[in-house]
Amino acid sequence: MIRIRQSERGVALLMALSAIVLIGVVVAGILFAVTQDYRVSDNNLRQARATAAAELGLGRIRTEWNLADNNRVTGDTIVRSYTAPGGATCGVIVTRLPGPYFWVVSEGRSGDATSRNSARRRFGMLMRLDTPDIPFIGALTGRGNILVGGSATVNGKDAAPTGWPNCVKQADIPGIAMSDTTAGLKLPGCSVGKSCVDGNPKFLQTLAAADTATYFVYGNSTYQDLAATAGVVVPGGQTLNGMGPSVVAGACATSVLTNWGDPNRAIIPGACESYMPIIHALGDLHISGGSGQGILLVDGDLELTGGFTFVGVIIVRGTLRSTGTGAHVTGGVMAANVDLDADNTVLGNSSIQYSSCAISAVMSGSAYPKQAKQRGWVDLY
Amino acid sequence: MLTTQTARPRSAGFTLVELLVVMVLMGLVTTAMVKLLLRQTRFYNSTNELIQTRQQIRQAAFMLPSDLRAISRAGGDIYSMTDSSIDFRSMFGSSVACVINVGKLWINTVPQKLAKGSAMTNWKVAPSVNDSVAVYDDAASTGVRDDIWTFHRIALVTQVAGDNANGCSSTSGLAQAADLVAGNPSYQLTVSPAPSKTANVGAAIRFFRHVHYSLYRWATDGKWYLGYYDCLPNRVPSCATIQPIAGPLQPYAASVTGTSGLQFTYYDSTGVVTANPALVARFSVVVRGQGQTLINLTGGTAVPLRDSVRIEVSVRNRN
Numbered sequence: 001m002i003r004i005r006q007s008e009r010g011v012a013l014l015m016a017l018s019a020i021v022l023i024g025v026v027v028a029g030i031l032f033a034v035t036q037d038y039r040v041s042d043n044n045l046r047q048a049r050a051t052a053a054a055e056l057g058l059g060r061i062r063t064e065w066n067l068a069d070n071n072r073v074t075g076d077t078i079v080r081s082y083t084a085p086g087g088a089t090c091g092v093i094v095t096r097l098p099g100p101y102f103w104v105v106s107e108g109r110s111g112d113a114t115s116r117n118s119a120r121r122r123f124g125m126l127m128r129l130d131t132p133d134i135p136f137i138g139a140l141t142g143r144g145n146i147l148v149g150g151s152a153t154v155n156g157k158d159a160a161p162t163g164w165p166n167c168v169k170q171a172d173i174p175g176i177a178m179s180d181t182t183a184g185l186k187l188p189g190c191s192v193g194k195s196c197v198d199g200n201p202k203f204l205q206t207l208a209a210a211d212t213a214t215y216f217v218y219g220n221s222t223y224q225d226l227a228a229t230a231g232v233v234v235p236g237g238q239t240l241n242g243m244g245p246s247v248v249a250g251a252c253a254t255s256v257l258t259n260w261g262d263p264n265r266a267i268i269p270g271a272c273e274s275y276m277p278i279i280h281a282l283g284d285l286h287i288s289g290g291s292g293q294g295i296l297l298v299d300g301d302l303e304l305t306g307g308f309t310f311v312g313v314i315i316v317r318g319t320l321r322s323t324g325t326g327a328h329v330t331g332g333v334m335a336a337n338v339d340l341d342a343d344n345t346v347l348g349n350s351s352i353q354y355s356s357c358a359i360s361a362v363m364s365g366s367a368y369p370k371q372a373k374q375r376g377w378v379d380l381y
Numbered sequence: 382m383l384t385t386q387t388a389r390p391r392s393a394g395f396t397l398v399e400l401l402v403v404m405v406l407m408g409l410v411t412t413a414m415v416k417l418l419l420r421q422t423r424f425y426n427s428t429n430e431l432i433q434t435r436q437q438i439r440q441a442a443f444m445l446p447s448d449l450r451a452i453s454r455a456g457g458d459i460y461s462m463t464d465s466s467i468d469f470r471s472m473f474g475s476s477v478a479c480v481i482n483v484g485k486l487w488i489n490t491v492p493q494k495l496a497k498g499s500a501m502t503n504w505k506v507a508p509s510v511n512d513s514v515a516v517y518d519d520a521a522s523t524g525v526r527d528d529i530w531t532f533h534r535i536a537l538v539t540q541v542a543g544d545n546a547n548g549c550s551s552t553s554g555l556a557q558a559a560d561l562v563a564g565n566p567s568y569q570l571t572v573s574p575a576p577s578k579t580a581n582v583g584a585a586i587r588f589f590r591h592v593h594y595s596l597y598r599w600a601t602d603g604k605w606y607l608g609y610y611d612c613l614p615n616r617v618p619s620c621a622t623i624q625p626i627a628g629p630l631q632p633y634a635a636s637v638t639g640t641s642g643l644q645f646t647y648y649d650s651t652g653v654v655t656a657n658p659a660l661v662a663r664f665s666v667v668v669r670g671q672g673q674t675l676i677n678l679t680g681g682t683a684v685p686l687r688d689s690v691r692i693e694v695s696v697r698n699r700n
Contacts, residue, residue: 015410022417029421033428040439074554074583077497095499097555098583099519103477105500124475124500126585131523219522363523372517373528374456375587377697378475379447380503 046110046119053088053108054121058377061092061104062127062369067231068252068274070129070365072096084108100129102369105380122380127369132226133219134313134363136332138177139199139354141209142344144319144337146178147186148196152326152350156199160357161311161330163265167357175199175354179210186343199354215315215336223315227280227297229368232257236283236300243290243308245272260292263311263330276312276365284318287327294362301342302335304350311355312362319344326350331358427676430686438670438690441607441627441643445594446694449664453698456515456530459658464636465643466595470513471611474504474588478516479549479556479567481582486575488516488533488586489541489548490568491555501555507568508588510535511613514570517585518577530587531580533572534614540566553582596633596643597623604629605642607668631669631687642669650699664694 060082069078078094088110095103104125111118139156140146148154156175160167175197178184185203190196197203208214216223231254234240245262246253252272253259260279262272276294285298289306296302296310301318304327312331314320319342320335326348333352335344346352371377395403451472452458460468480489491501508514515530541548544558548567551558561567590611597608606628612620630642643666649655650662672686 018414022414026417026421029425029428032425033432036428036432040435075497075557077499093498093500095497095501097477098553099581100523101583101585103499103501103585105498122500124503126517128519128525128528130525133522133524219524219526221524370525371698371700372585373525373700374453374530375451375472375515375517375585375698376700377451378472378503378587379451380475380500381505 042117043119046117047121049084049086049088049110050108050119050121052086053082053084053090053110054106054123055108056084057082057090057092057106057108058104058123058125060090061094061106062371065368067276067365067368069094069096070367070369071274071361074098086110100131100364101372102127102129124378124380126372126376126378128372129364129367130221130370131363131367132221134315134332134334134359135208135214135218136173136334136354136359137206137208137214138174138204139332140175140320140344140346140352141177141214141332141334142320142337143179143210143212143215143335145184145186145343146176147188147343147345147347148176148190149186149188149345150347150349151189152196152322152346152348154197154199154346154352156202156354158356159330159353161263161265161355164311164357164361165265167355170356172200173354174204175202177204177206177209179205179207181205212336215317215334223297223317226278226295227299229278229366230280230297231277231366232260232279232294234279234281234285236281236285238281239286239288241288241290241306243287243292245270245275245291247271258290260294260296260310263291263293263309274365276362278366293358295366304329307349311358313359321345322347322350322352324348329353330355331362423677426674427686430672430674430676431688434670434672434686434688437627437629438668438688441630441668442666442690442692444607444626445664445666445668446692448592448594449666449694450697452661452696454659454661454696455700456698457659459661460591462645462647462656462658462661464645465633465641466593467645468591468593470589471592472587472589473506474502474508476502476504476568476586476588477555478580478582478584478586479553480546480569481516481576481580481584483575483578486536486571486573488514488570488572488576490570490586491549492560492565492567494565495560496557502568504588507538508535508570509538511615513589513591513614514572515587515589516576516580518580519584520579531577533574533576535570536573537571539569539571541569542566555583591620593620593623594643595623596630596641597625598632599625599628602629604673605632605671606630607643627668629671629673631671640669641667642671643667644669662696662699664692664696666692666694668692 076096080092082090092106107122154175156173181203246256246259261275262270278295281298284300286303291309293311296314298316302316304322305324307325308327314333316335330353458470476490479491493502520527542563544561606625608623609626610621610623634641646665647661648663649660669689675683676686677683
């Protein structure tokens with residue numbers, strides 16, 4: 001007899017399905033919590049990276065500042081990009097504003113910019129050129145005696161350096177400023193008409209010329225501050241011959257000790273025309289021939305010979321001597337005569353010509369931008 | 382006679398014992414399932430509560446640094462500060478002056494959209510009448526030391542579109558002709574008092590409001606929240622009613638207890654705690670959140686959820 005086996009009914013499938021659903025619910029719950037935490041952590045990480053990258057951009061643009069950018073015209077932009085640790089990137093746009101200002105926008109990004117999994121932070125910073133206010137009382141200001149002889153000239157009437165465009169004439173200043181123009185000023189060769197000195201007036205006797213602060217304190221800055229930012233440092237006791245611009249592969253070779261920029265203004269601008277270094281001589285300095293521009297700070301005595309041509313500012317802690325074919329300085333000269341042991345002498349064929357334009361250009365051309373006071377930094381949205 | 386026996390079909394069924402065994406087993410399984418489901422529901426609710434609480438803490442932790450970072454201590458931006466509240470000038474926008482007309486009391490902004498991407502004008506909300514502006518004044522010297530910010534109230538806001546001298550012209554160099562179109566106006570701000578004569582085109586503009594953040598108890602539910610209000614001169618009343626913007630947080634307690642829902646500590650540049658607003662170089666903000674319900678993640682006793690975050694904010698405008 002064949003026994004027909006009938007189906008055995010049970011709940012195994014039901015139980016299995018229930019278990020699967022149950023386990024699914026548990027797993028989904030855990031996944032939900034884990035996914036939330038992961039997303040939050042990931043977002044926070046990306047935000048932090050983007051923020052750090054944006055900050056990095058603001059920092060790098062200052063430390064890598066090129067002084068030639070000081071002379072850009074309003075509206076010009078400088079675009080840089082940087083990569084931060086962790087793969088975040090940063091794009092920086094610097095816009096030249098009128099006056100001494102630059103506006104910097106730094107945008108940090110982390111993650112894939114094309115997807116939703118990315119973060120962006122943008123910061124802005126107003127920078128301004130921090131230009132020292134050097135008080136030029138005269139074209140030549142001396143704390144000690146001054147001797148102008150031969151065919152040398154000192155002129156306080158404002159004039160632009162030869163070939164320099166966009167210079168607007170400003171007020172004239174005295175030719176020579178010193179504390180005692182009676183006994184301290186010697187003008188052999190032009191003592192009658194005093195034609196070797198010009199200005200408004202030709203001579204100024206002022207106690208300010210006897211004050212060392214006039215030579216070493218410039219409003220918001222000092223001689224030491226300026227010297228600390230010098231791009232060219234010359235050891236004491238040096239004689240430098242044949243100063244002149246040096247161009248390598250079309251770029252101004254600023255590491256060359258005898259390259260102090262190019263004071264000539266050509267129709268097609270030379271590579272070193274915008275290079276106006278601060279030069280700091282750590283002791284006595286003798287320069288013979290050539291040309292340069294910028295701010296020359298000399299800790300000792302300065303001797304100029306060989307027709308050296310300079311546009312800008314010269315400040316000497318010791319004594320100034322310009323002899324023979326001398327030097328031709330357009331800008332302003334101050335000699336502090338800290339030892340008061342010798343006369344400042346401007347002899348031979350030397351000339352000192354006051355130029356507000358030259359002073360202004362080298363001041364702003366050699367100043368590094370700083371974050372503007374109080375509210376320079378802003379969060380951009 | 383052969384008798385034919387018909388096979389009796391087997392009657393399907395369970396014995397009592399089988400039934401009892403099945404019922405017991407099913408009871409055990411069902412109990413286990415219900416227990417698991419209840420635990421899962423508790424876990425889900427607790428996790429949700431945790432997420433909500435942390436979200437509130439994060440919200441507070443996100444808003445405060447964003448506002449605090451731009452404070453200028455030297456510029457007197459902090460009006461008052463305690464361990465649970467702070468009043469300060471909150472920057473909500475920045476711009477660059479395209480025109481400054483001292484006689485007509487005008488300051489015109491550069492338009493917001495610039496093809497070069499310079500983002501000179503940028504704000505959370507567009508400035509309106511009675512908002513305040515600070516304008517960078519270059520002053521007399523060529524250096525930074527004597528520079529100042531002058532403060533003005535906005536008396537009128539007029540949008541000027543196009544390339545013309547009443548707005549922001551392309552001759553300024555700050556915007557190109559293609560930027561100066563309808564829909565991308567310059568904002569002409571008539572301000573009081575008049576702009577400084579030594580503030581020049583290119584000067585930076587900052588838009589700000591007096592804002593207040595504090596830990597406060599909301600009357601509606603009696604819980605503690607991070608509260609916020611702003612103040613505008615010439616508005617009546619000058620300061621808005623305080624509103625909760627994140628929470629609930631733990632109730633206020635003296636800072637030494639380390640349990641307060643919002644705790645500010647102020648440090649100077651040497652890392653020493655200071656009470657002088659002009660010396661603040663860093664803020665330490667602790668936000669302690671409190672869940673709205675009890676949570677039970679482990680299956681033990683349900684407890685109130687408490688979580689906290691500590692944020693260190695270094696001010697960027699120290700000089």
